[in-house]
Amino acid sequence: MLTFSLTRTDRILTPSDFTIIDFLMELGIDDSVTDDTLREAAMVEVDSIPDENREEESSAEPTYKQDQDGQEFESEAAAHAFYNAYAAEVGFIIRVSKLSRSRRDGTAIGRALVCNKEGYRMPDKREKIVRQRAETRVGCRAMIMVRKVGSGKWVVTKFVKEHTHPLNPGSGRRDCMFEQYPSQNEHDKIRELSQQLAIEKKRSVTYKRQLEVIFDYIEEHNVSLSKKIQHIVDSVKQMEPKEEEHNHS
Missing domain, CATH: 1.20.5 (Single alpha-helices involved in coiled-coils or other helix-helix interfaces)
Structure with missing residues (x-):
């Protein structure tokens, strides 16, 4: 499990090229985050983080950058893995949402990942005769949107941190990011x-x-x-x- 520290750095980070691993260590996060899986899945470059944009956070949330715009990932899977790890620590479950494809060749060029409580459930036409289910969607707007650029990397174009419902830190499902991306053992078995x-x-x-x-x-x-x-x-x-x-x- 990732462990996070709430200590703040004494200086403003500059837009130098370094990975998310260095970024997390800069913020005082336990170096156990250097697990090979996370290192391979979420190698990114971090933009400058003005100190005035950072605020003290409760122990319920990890010290993630609030303004994720411009952050880069090597692939869509890496962005998925990173946001899933973030969700697991903050205390919510992610859901794969909109997908944008290139009109030229049909390849994926954009993806939105949202909180599973995003939007509202459509009314059931049978609600008069069927017992109404408990409401699970409350219109939460928390999400991250990434887009593929010319370099082949995926860049964060939108990040909404705020949730409209209580969070349960540490209870998020970490295995979600692996459900859609087969492991090496699964690849070997398929082969x-x-x-x-x-x-x-x-x-x-x-x-x-x-x-x-x-x-x-x-x-x-x-x-x-x-x-x-x-x-x-x-x-x-x-x-x-x-x-x-x-x-x-």
Whole structure:
């Protein structure tokens, strides 16, 4: 579990190039955050953070930068992982929302991740006869929006921190970020199953060819047998008149 410190730095951070790991350590966060998974998933560059934009936070929230605009991620998955880690510490669950695609080639170029209490549930037309479910959406506006730029990185274009409902710090689901992105073990398993499937397909083709050969042989044998039977029938028919003539004589 990530641990966060509420101590403030004595200087204003400048827009020098450094990763989120260095940024978190600069704020006094426990260096256990350097876990390989987070290091690979959320390598970003941090813009300047004016001291006047930072405020004292309660122990209920980690010391994340309030203004995330301009922050960069190596991929959409990295942005997803980072926001999910943030949500787990703050105490809410994220939901994948809008996706923007390029009109040129259809690739993903924008993504919005929101609080799962975003918006409002559509009224159920059956509410008069069906017991109404408990309301889970309260119009929360907390969200992060990232967009892919020319360099291939994903940049934060909008970040809303405030929630309209109580939070439960530490109870967020950390595993959400891995549900949509298979782990290395899963990739290996998929590769292994794909190889087995390819082998079975080849074996199936071989069996099919063997069956076709057998059916061809059976068909040829049936044709030959039919000809022999027909020859016997014809021979019998030819012999019948001769036998009748012999009997009359």
